[in-house]
Amino acid sequence: MIEPRIIKELQNLVGKQHVLTSPEDLVAYSYDGTFAERRPDVVVSPNSTEQVSQIMGLAYREEIPVVPRGMASGLAAASVPINGGIVLNLCRMNRILEIDELNFTVTAEAGVVTQDLADAVARKGLFYPPDPSSIKQSTLGGNAACNAGGPRCLKYGVTSDYVRGLTVVLADGRVIKTGGKAIKNVTGYNLTQLFVGSEGTLGVITELILKLIPLPKVARTAKAVFPKLADASQCVNRILTAGITPATIELMDETTIATIEEAMHLNLPLDVEAILIIESDGMDEQRVNQEIEAIADICRATGAREVQVARTEKERNDLWVARRAISPSLARRAPNKLGEDISVPRSAIPDAVAAIKEISRQVRIPIAIFGHAGDGNLHPNILFDRRDPVQVEKMKKAAAEIFRVALQLGGTLSGEHGVGSLKRPFVEQDVGPVFIDVMNQIKKALDPKNILNPGKVIPGPVPGGRDLFAW
Numbered sequence: 001m002i003e004p005r006i007i008k009e010l011q012n013l014v015g016k017q018h019v020l021t022s023p024e025d026l027v028a029y030s031y032d033g034t035f036a037e038r039r040p041d042v043v044v045s046p047n048s049t050e051q052v053s054q055i056m057g058l059a060y061r062e063e064i065p066v067v068p069r070g071m072a073s074g075l076a077a078a079s080v081p082i083n084g085g086i087v088l089n090l091c092r093m094n095r096i097l098e099i100d101e102l103n104f105t106v107t108a109e110a111g112v113v114t115q116d117l118a119d120a121v122a123r124k125g126l127f128y129p130p131d132p133s134s135i136k137q138s139t140l141g142g143n144a145a146c147n148a149g150g151p152r153c154l155k156y157g158v159t160s161d162y163v164r165g166l167t168v169v170l171a172d173g174r175v176i177k178t179g180g181k182a183i184k185n186v187t188g189y190n191l192t193q194l195f196v197g198s199e200g201t202l203g204v205i206t207e208l209i210l211k212l213i214p215l216p217k218v219a220r221t222a223k224a225v226f227p228k229l230a231d232a233s234q235c236v237n238r239i240l241t242a243g244i245t246p247a248t249i250e251l252m253d254e255t256t257i258a259t260i261e262e263a264m265h266l267n268l269p270l271d272v273e274a275i276l277i278i279e280s281d282g283m284d285e286q287r288v289n290q291e292i293e294a295i296a297d298i299c300r301a302t303g304a305r306e307v308q309v310a311r312t313e314k315e316r317n318d319l320w321v322a323r324r325a326i327s328p329s330l331a332r333r334a335p336n337k338l339g340e341d342i343s344v345p346r347s348a349i350p351d352a353v354a355a356i357k358e359i360s361r362q363v364r365i366p367i368a369i370f371g372h373a374g375d376g377n378l379h380p381n382i383l384f385d386r387r388d389p390v391q392v393e394k395m396k397k398a399a400a401e402i403f404r405v406a407l408q409l410g411g412t413l414s415g416e417h418g419v420g421s422l423k424r425p426f427v428e429q430d431v432g433p434v435f436i437d438v439m440n441q442i443k444k445a446l447d448p449k450n451i452l453n454p455g456k457v458i459p460g461p462v463p464g465g466r467d468l469f470a471w
């Protein structure tokens with residue numbers, strides 16, 4: 001509960017209409033993309049770095065928890081306000097400040113929706129490659145705070161590869177600028193990359209300087225249908241070891257295919273174990289065409305029953321329809337899903353998929369598997385109904401087993417969604433006690449009163465003892 005005098009002070013800082021306290025407003029800010037839920041005491045929507053700085057100064061003085069929030073599309077319950085307090089909604093800070101065509105950079109506020117930025121720079125022939133599937137529903141600040149990836153990161157890398165500089169408001173309200181437009185910069189510690197992926201626990205990102213590259217002129221897409229998943233996996237390795245780096249290689253397993261077909265009626269084959277969607281892009285049409293044909297040949301040679309290469313932009317979009325339909329289709333299959341994002345060495349994908357299928361059988365809960373096969377980042381989605389305690393227990397058991405498999409295969413808990421609240425209990429198994437100790441020391445140095453997104457990322461007791469997930 002936040003005292004009325006503090007609410008008044010917040011209203012004076014940002015304007016009354018940008019401070020929400022009614023129960024119905026607070027409910028709307030209680031969620032992210034998971035099924036977790038906890039109400040904040042107040043939602044504050046600043047419009048500038050200066051306002052964020054003033055809000056943080058007040059929160060620091062009064063020791064009030066602050067949870068930075070973009071579009072709340074996160075899949076790790078990282079922006080759910082576990083201890084109430086202030087939800088700091090960055091979405092009003094949505095200005096693209098400068099597109100620098102000479103230096104290939106864009107400077108933008110943290111609340112810009114990623115697709116809006118990608119569209120704005122594309123109109124100038126420039127390319128911002130990071131493409132989380134939530135590109136239309138997530139913000140640059142959220143992407144940086146989670147170091148978001150996406151299908152294209154196989155060829156182009158993840159968000160951190162494009163963050164050149166940041167403006168960050170620290171827990172006590174001070175403002176720090178890191179990096180800049182310069183390509184080379186080794187002056188001091190690389191604090192830019194410390195804040196990237198810190199999930200709102202070390203500072204509030206208010207502005208970003210992002211690297212751009214020339215916009216590829218051509219893209220060609222192929223769909224390959226594999227009776228055997230092991231063949232699909234071998235195909236991925238054959239493509240990459242042939243020296244070809246497509247922009248994307250997306251995998252869907254049989255449960256995912258069946259779920260999409262049930263929802264969308266796209267005539268997908270129901271008697272196969274895997275479909276790969278592969279896209280090549282580049283500047284030179286002839287080279288891209290040669291590349292996609294070479295990929296199609298490798299697919300056929302490694303056991304694909306059918307390979308379709310899109311000839312037109314419409315055909316290309318049609319091939320992507322199934323991939324884009326995964327999330328909505330899963331939502332029709334079960335009331336809730338836990339979308340995990342383990343990452344394993346690429347060569348371990350067949351073992352990972354086989355082990356997850358076995359978990360699904362053993363625990364008796366449906367798990368759809370899809371993901372970015374080119375970089376080993378899999379999304380096993382456990383489908384369940386949270387109103388049924390038996391199913392909830394099964395979901396927890398399956399998730400813990402999936403994490404165990406990822407680590408056993410030399411992988412990691414999270415390739416792109418982050419730790420948030422969900423994976424905290426498992427982090428130490430992955431990174432070990434010394435890593436945790438170092439994270440704790442960094443956290444203490446930057447946020448000595450533990451007010452920034454407390455109870456996230458780092459394992460340990462949650463202040464107030466109100467953990468979201470007791471696995």
Ligand SMILES: Cc1cc2nc3c(=O)[nH]c(=O)nc-3n(C[C@H](O)[C@H](O)[C@H](O)COP(=O)(O)OP(=O)(O)OC[C@H]3O[C@@H](n4cnc5c(N)ncnc54)[C@H](O)[C@@H]3O)c2cc1C
Binds near residue numbers: 075139203417
């Ligand atoms: C359908 C769907 C598909 C998805 N696909 C992908 C995918 O392909 N790849 C991928 O990586 N993720 C994916 N995600 C997950 C999610 O979209 C990403 O994690 C995204 O980066 C979150 O951005 P957001 O603006 O919604 O952040 P939020 O969910 O609001 O916040 C996420 C975290 O970032 C922190 N944060 C937000 N803004 C700031 C800021 N300005 N300063 C400091 N901390 C901040 C929050 O405190 C929280 O810890 C998907 C989610 C959905 C629902």
